[in-house]
Amino acid sequence: MAHLVHYPEAHPFVFRFTHWVNLICMLLLILSGIEIHYPVVPYLMGVARGVHMFCAFVILINLIFRIVAAGFIKSAPAYGTRETKLDMYTFFPQKDNRHQLWPWIKYYLFFKKEHPLGGKYGVPQKLSYLLIAVAILFMGYTGFCLWAPTMNIPFFAGFTTLVGGLMKVRVIHYFMMFFFICFTLIHIYLANIEGIDPTKVMLLGTKPHGGLTYSLETRNISGYDPMDEEIIVMEDKVVLEKD
Amino acid sequence: MQDSFIESLESRGLTRRAFLGFCGTIAAAIGIEGVTAADVAEAIESNSLIGTNGGLGEGALAPVIWMELGSCTGCTESFAQADNPDPATLILEYLALNYAETLSAAAGYSLEEAREETIEAAKGKYVVVIEGAVMTRYDGEILRIAGAPTCAPHESHLLHTCKDAAVVIAAGSCAVDGGFCAAYPNPGDAEGIQKYLKDNGVSTPVVNLPSCPVNPANLVAVIVQYLLLGPESVVAGLNEFNMPAAMYGETIHDNCERRGHFENGEFVYEFGSEEEAKGYCLYALGCKGPQTKANCPQVRWNRRVSWCVASGAPCIGCCNGDPRTTVRNWIDVDSPFLGRLKTLRLGDIAFQPTPVALGVTGLLTAALVVHGIGMKATGRTKGGAPFEKEREWDVKHGKKEPSTVPVVEEQVVVDFEEGK
Numbered sequence: 001m002a003h004l005v006h007y008p009e010a011h012p013f014v015f016r017f018t019h020w021v022n023l024i025c026m027l028l029l030i031l032s033g034i035e036i037h038y039p040v041v042p043y044l045m046g047v048a049r050g051v052h053m054f055c056a057f058v059i060l061i062n063l064i065f066r067i068v069a070a071g072f073i074k075s076a077p078a079y080g081t082r083e084t085k086l087d088m089y090t091f092f093p094q095k096d097n098r099h100q101l102w103p104w105i106k107y108y109l110f111f112k113k114e115h116p117l118g119g120k121y122g123v124p125q126k127l128s129y130l131l132i133a134v135a136i137l138f139m140g141y142t143g144f145c146l147w148a149p150t151m152n153i154p155f156f157a158g159f160t161t162l163v164g165g166l167m168k169v170r171v172i173h174y175f176m177m178f179f180f181i182c183f184t185l186i187h188i189y190l191a192n193i194e195g196i197d198p199t200k201v202m203l204l205g206t207k208p209h210g211g212l213t214y215s216l217e218t219r220n221i222s223g224y225d226p227m228d229e230e231i232i233v234m235e236d237k238v239v240l241e242k243d
Numbered sequence: 244m245q246d247s248f249i250e251s252l253e254s255r256g257l258t259r260r261a262f263l264g265f266c267g268t269i270a271a272a273i274g275i276e277g278v279t280a281a282d283v284a285e286a287i288e289s290n291s292l293i294g295t296n297g298g299l300g301e302g303a304l305a306p307v308i309w310m311e312l313g314s315c316t317g318c319t320e321s322f323a324q325a326d327n328p329d330p331a332t333l334i335l336e337y338l339a340l341n342y343a344e345t346l347s348a349a350a351g352y353s354l355e356e357a358r359e360e361t362i363e364a365a366k367g368k369y370v371v372v373i374e375g376a377v378m379t380r381y382d383g384e385i386l387r388i389a390g391a392p393t394c395a396p397h398e399s400h401l402l403h404t405c406k407d408a409a410v411v412i413a414a415g416s417c418a419v420d421g422g423f424c425a426a427y428p429n430p431g432d433a434e435g436i437q438k439y440l441k442d443n444g445v446s447t448p449v450v451n452l453p454s455c456p457v458n459p460a461n462l463v464a465v466i467v468q469y470l471l472l473g474p475e476s477v478v479a480g481l482n483e484f485n486m487p488a489a490m491y492g493e494t495i496h497d498n499c500e501r502r503g504h505f506e507n508g509e510f511v512y513e514f515g516s517e518e519e520a521k522g523y524c525l526y527a528l529g530c531k532g533p534q535t536k537a538n539c540p541q542v543r544w545n546r547r548v549s550w551c552v553a554s555g556a557p558c559i560g561c562c563n564g565d566p567r568t569t570v571r572n573w574i575d576v577d578s579p580f581l582g583r584l585k586t587l588r589l590g591d592i593a594f595q596p597t598p599v600a601l602g603v604t605g606l607l608t609a610a611l612v613v614h615g616i617g618m619k620a621t622g623r624t625k626g627g628a629p630f631e632k633e634r635e636w637d638v639k640h641g642k643k644e645p646s647t648v649p650v651v652e653e654q655v656v657v658d659f660e661e662g663k
């Protein structure tokens with residue numbers, strides 16, 4: 001029973017909403033992108049392009065909203081606590097995560113037996129979320145380099161020339177899609193491999209199982225919150241753990 | 244127009260109507276508001292050898308020297324259609340094409356003399372048209388013209404000819420970026436004329452007219468614009484690639500007559516198919532129209548008869564080279580011609596983006612599966628491994644003792660035993 005409780009405070013409604021927008025847009029962008037790249041399904045190009053551009057604008061606005069909202073909305077900066085702070089602190093360097101990058105890598109590569117302590121997002125996880133924000137912006141930028149209404153604006157045309165023409169931009173945009181696909185694969189894998197609770201909280205906001213609590217002061221495990229789990233379940237687990 | 248001029252046109256098989264129609268195309272290609280077909284006709288007539296300005300020599304305000312370098316002569320060919328004269332060819336002749344290896348009747352010493360005379364007589368006023376790539380390998384010995392290497396550094400008759408010209412026009416993609424000659428692995432070290440002149444300190448403005456071959460209408464349009472409005476006007480209209488922005492500003496795709504089929508998702512997937520017969524969009528066959536900027540759909544080819552896509556061939560992006568370097572050659576940028584994305588190269592290894600991208604994604608998926616098996620085997624899939632007591636770094640640096648906090652499992656047991 002090494003899980004921290006996944007209190008919904010970690011993912012307040014607004015950020016669950018932006019995550020849903022991300023998820024849906026990304027799915028549609030990938031599907032429509034594949035269709036634009038090569039029209040696998042006939043008679044759908046117009047729809048695919050419409051969907052692609054619509055979702056492109058939505059995901060970019062969503063991203064900007066997500067970033068701005070981080071400065072106004074509070075969330076729990078770690079699992080296992082109901083205390084909240086402005087959400088942006090989750091994305092700044094946290095004392096909870098200091099010196100933890102290497103232990104995380106070792107843990108994922110099975111060179112470390114124990115689960116590293118940390119804030120809501122472990123170091124590699126946090127880096128990947130920051131990277132995904134940059135990647136979405138960059139994807140939008142290359143997209144507008146390819147989009148006829150904007151391709152001749154110097155801000156975009158300059159990049160096209162820099163990399164060597166629209167064909168290169170297209171190749172970059174295309175490769176970037178696989179970057180997103182790979183990110184999403186890793187992301188879904190890591191979010192669920194140690195239990196489905198984080199996904200339930202993130203996508204549905206459901207009430208979590210009981211688990212360990214975490215103190216923002218000691219930055220360590222501080223106890224156990226059974227939530228309203230039946231004692232018998234706990235008993236079971238405790239017995240199992242003791243074995 | 245004077246009768247003598249019209250007569251002369253007609254004697255060469257071109258009606259007044261056809262001539263004016265062509266002038267309209269030229270005016271459109273120049274793309275400057277206020278420049279009409281009549282202006283174009285006037286400019287051609289008054290600068291021609293048999294026009295209002297009278298006899299040979301005098302009328303030739305802007306003689307043209309056409310130099311052929313590493314080329315297939317296709318650009319000349321696209322001008323000179325012997326049995327059915329193209330207006331563009333005629334006009335170029337009228338404008339005093341004083342030197343052209345393929346077209347001139349003279350040859351050898353007398354032709355070389357004509358070139359020298361033109362340079363002397365019309366310093367700063369004549370136009371040089373370059374066809375083909377500058378072949379720089381072996382100090383230019385790879386291509387000799389008139390008894391000398393074409394492009395020895397600092398000293399060549401190519402530099403000599405271009406130095407005193409009003410404007411140098413790179414006609415066709417080989418002259419622009421080296422074209423087929425410069426395609427990977429570019430054995431002759433071919434390059435475009437703009438780069439060659441710049442590297443050798445010649446500052447004559449270069450106007451790049453890519454496409455393979457050059458579109459005669461665009462070439463004549465630049466010359467006419469020069470006659471009408473002067474070199475400043477020509478230079479002012481150039482984009483960052485020294486191509487006239489009016490001609491190379493919009494994509495083929497945005498003006499393509501098959502665009503409706505594109506939007507409807509009606510594609511030709513295979514040559515010889517039913518879809519091809521229906522004239523559907525050629526995107527799936529690798530049409531490079533969406534990433535190629537040129538006026539082919541508007542100006543068209545062969546006296547507006549047709550152009551690549553209209554004739555059923557996907558655009559191969561022949562205008563996509565970058566004249567400032569040899570590494571963005573249009574063939575390298577656009578091949579395979581029938582593929583959607585270009586072939587990438589790392590050194591000598593060539594690969595397509597899709598297999599690499601799919602391969603990486605596949606490897607990653609496999610790695611995740613293996614990792615998942617590891618997670619399962621180490622019992623981490625139900626809540627992860629037990630937490631460390633303290634952060635490794637803190638313990639190692641003596642900041643914290645590993646057991647300052649109650650051991651987790653025990654605490655659970657304690658809580659439980661207390662009856663919570």
Ligand code: HEM
Pocket residue numbers: 026029030032033034036037038049052053056057059060136139140141142143144146147148170173174176177178180181533583
């Ligand atoms: C975020 C803003 C984005 C913008 C503004 C954008 C814009 C565009 C545009 C304009 C095109 C060319 C469409 C055409 O030729 O009609 C395109 C193609 C494409 N997009 Fe995006 N896009 C964005 C995001 C994405 C994302 C997130 C993905 C996938 C994860 C994606 C995948 C693709 C693919 C695969 C193509 C086809 C490229 C090709 O092979 O030609 N795009 N996009």
Ligand code: HEM
Pocket residue numbers: 015018019022023026027066120121129132180183184187188191198199200202
């Ligand atoms: C079925 C698909 C997905 C599932 C199950 C999923 C699940 C999750 C979970 C559980 C978290 C919280 C992680 C944690 O608290 O440790 C999360 C966060 C996040 N996910 Fe996803 N995700 C999915 C798809 C995506 C996609 C497609 C993207 C964007 C490319 C994305 C981007 C993010 C980002 C940026 C965060 C940080 C959330 C924030 O604080 O705003 N996710 N996701």
Ligand code: SF4
Pocket residue numbers: 495496497499500501502503505524525526530531532533552557558
């Ligand atoms: S044929 Fe080529 S240029 Fe024409 S609409 Fe189709 S993709 Fe675009």
Ligand code: SF4
Pocket residue numbers: 454455495535537539550551552557558559560561562
């Ligand atoms: S349509 Fe494409 S391939 Fe044909 S001449 Fe124009 S740019 Fe070149």
